[in-house]
Amino acid sequence: MSAEAIIRIRDVWKTYRLAAEEVHALRGVTLDVTRGEYLSIMGPSGSGKSTLFNMIGGIDRPTSGEVRIEGYRLDDLTPGQLAWVRCHKIGFVFQTFNLIPAMTALENVAIARVFAGASPEQARRDATATLERVGLGHRLHHLPDQVSGGQQQRIAIARALVNRPSVILADEPTGNLDLRTGEEIIRLLGELRTSEGITVVAATHDMKMLSASDVVVWIKDGAIDRQARRGEIRIEIGSIDGHAVA
Amino acid sequence: MDAVIPEQSAVPWRVAVAVSWAGVRRRWLRSLVTMLGIVFAIALLAYMLVVDDLTRALVRARDPRLDVLLQKAGVDVLAGGGPDRMMILLVGLALFTCLVGIANAMLMSVTERIREIGTLKCLGALDGFIVRTYLIESALQGLAGALSGTLLGVGVALAVTLASYGGYVFRFGSLPPVLGSVGIAFVSGTVIAVLAAIGPAWWAARRQPVDAMRVEE
Numbered sequence: 001m002s003a004e005a006i007i008r009i010r011d012v013w014k015t016y017r018l019a020a021e022e023v024h025a026l027r028g029v030t031l032d033v034t035r036g037e038y039l040s041i042m043g044p045s046g047s048g049k050s051t052l053f054n055m056i057g058g059i060d061r062p063t064s065g066e067v068r069i070e071g072y073r074l075d076d077l078t079p080g081q082l083a084w085v086r087c088h089k090i091g092f093v094f095q096t097f098n099l100i101p102a103m104t105a106l107e108n109v110a111i112a113r114v115f116a117g118a119s120p121e122q123a124r125r126d127a128t129a130t131l132e133r134v135g136l137g138h139r140l141h142h143l144p145d146q147v148s149g150g151q152q153q154r155i156a157i158a159r160a161l162v163n164r165p166s167v168i169l170a171d172e173p174t175g176n177l178d179l180r181t182g183e184e185i186i187r188l189l190g191e192l193r194t195s196e197g198i199t200v201v202a203a204t205h206d207m208k209m210l211s212a213s214d215v216v217v218w219i220k221d222g223a224i225d226r227q228a229r230r231g232e233i234r235i236e237i238g239s240i241d242g243h244a245v246a
Numbered sequence: 247m248d249a250v251i252p253e254q255s256a257v258p259w260r261v262a263v264a265v266s267w268a269g270v271r272r273r274w275l276r277s278l279v280t281m282l283g284i285v286f287a288i289a290l291l292a293y294m295l296v297v298d299d300l301t302r303a304l305v306r307a308r309d310p311r312l313d314v315l316l317q318k319a320g321v322d323v324l325a326g327g328g329p330d331r332m333m334i335l336l337v338g339l340a341l342f343t344c345l346v347g348i349a350n351a352m353l354m355s356v357t358e359r360i361r362e363i364g365t366l367k368c369l370g371a372l373d374g375f376i377v378r379t380y381l382i383e384s385a386l387q388g389l390a391g392a393l394s395g396t397l398l399g400v401g402v403a404l405a406v407t408l409a410s411y412g413g414y415v416f417r418f419g420s421l422p423p424v425l426g427s428v429g430i431a432f433v434s435g436t437v438i439a440v441l442a443a444i445g446p447a448w449w450a451a452r453r454q455p456v457d458a459m460r461v462e463e
Contacts, residue, residue: 050459059368059455072251080253080372086455087254087370098365098458102272103265114261115254115370159369171459 006199007033012065025051027222038200043219053203057169058082087115091160095172097152099144106140109159116163130158150181170202186212266382280351284391287344288435290337292399295427298329300407300419307418319410348442356450364457373451380447388439396431
């Protein structure tokens with residue numbers, strides 16, 4: 001099991017000091033994510049879901065404990081090394097797409113490739129191929145505000161994919177999309193997991209994403225409340241496995 | 247045993263230039279307003295320097311009829327010309343105001359783009375890249391503003407001296423000092439724009455990747 005774990009989280013605590021009191025955003029979280037798995041993290045605001053997500057992405061450091069991606073220990077790295085891990089090993093997909101508004105679809109994807117060390121010319125070739133892969137070969141030279149929300153998220157997915165990361169981290173990727181477009185994005189992420197062997201970790205409230213997930217983890221008060229594989233999850237109207245849906 | 251993780255490497259300057267240029271193009275109206283501040287201040291500087299160059303050359307000519315014109319224009323012929331203190335003060339104030347104005351515009355621009363900066367850091371951008379893009383963005387505005395301001399200032403200076411002294415300007419005027427003044431004005435505009443952007447660029451580079459997650463605009 002642990003040999004296959006692409007993400008290993010061991011007894012991770014995150015503590016903030018607010019005035020005189022200590023607030024524990026995470027309380028000893030331990031979690032393994034297997035290569036090629038689709039994992040959804042569920043939890044209400046303030047549950048520690050975002051903190052856990054940020055730890056996996058190397059954009060926040062635990063107060064104690066260990067986070068590893070592909071064996072690389074993230075919690076003890078220099079800023080330059082963390083930037084390397086984010087660039088080469090992780091692809092980020094955001095709820096608000098986060099494309100650079102002044103840059104075309106092609107430029108938005110190519111810049112991620114340039115950060116990974118490709119020449120601008122090679123980066124453009126790779127970005128073109130990746131945008132074609134997500135069905136946007138005809139939108140290369142459009143600015144983000146000239147395409148639909150779903151297409152913007154596809155550009156963002158192409159940007160996350162272009163450096164062939166091990167893990168795609170998606171923060172509420174369907175949160176700003178309508179039902180049908182959200183389903184298309186979920187399908188695309190699922191396809192990429194199968195075809196590229198990429199591990200997908202998504203923080204989500206979206207029930208549609210749960211049905212596409214291999215594993216669902218519920219976070220409550222900074223700890224894992226429950227972890228279930230898809231077959232074990234009972235989805236009913238208004239609740240998932242007994243947890244109310246907001 | 248832990249694998250050794252390399253340090254992220256820096257990207258070529260031309261990439262930072264391309265990103266900066268895209269930013270200027272996208273926010274062309276804001277860039278234009280920022281640029282206007284530079285145009286005004288540098289035009290005033292160029293005007294003062296060029297009028298001074300030409301006046302000094304005319305005073306050195308020691309032509310009696312020209313001296314009368316110079317005295318009519320308020321030039322102290324015996325002292326050899328030179329800009330008055332009020333003019334120097336005014337130009338100094340204009341340059342300082344320009345510096346503060348650009349710093350403010352850049353700070354606003356950076357604040358608006360916190361999420362964008364966080365996103366670039368998530369993609370692997372280093373602090374140095376962020377600093378460079380903002381310095382280049384300001385330098386591009388500075389170059390354009392300084393060029394326009396210098397042309398405007400020199401144009402007005404020539405028009406004013408020609409109106410006061412007519413053909414004497416071409417007869418006694420000397421080109422090298424004027425070219426020197428043009429260079430000083432042009433370089434000053436660009437340097438001021440870059441200096442003004444240092445603080446905001448440094449602040450921008452200190453933003454964290456987690457800022458990419460901000461939902462509010």
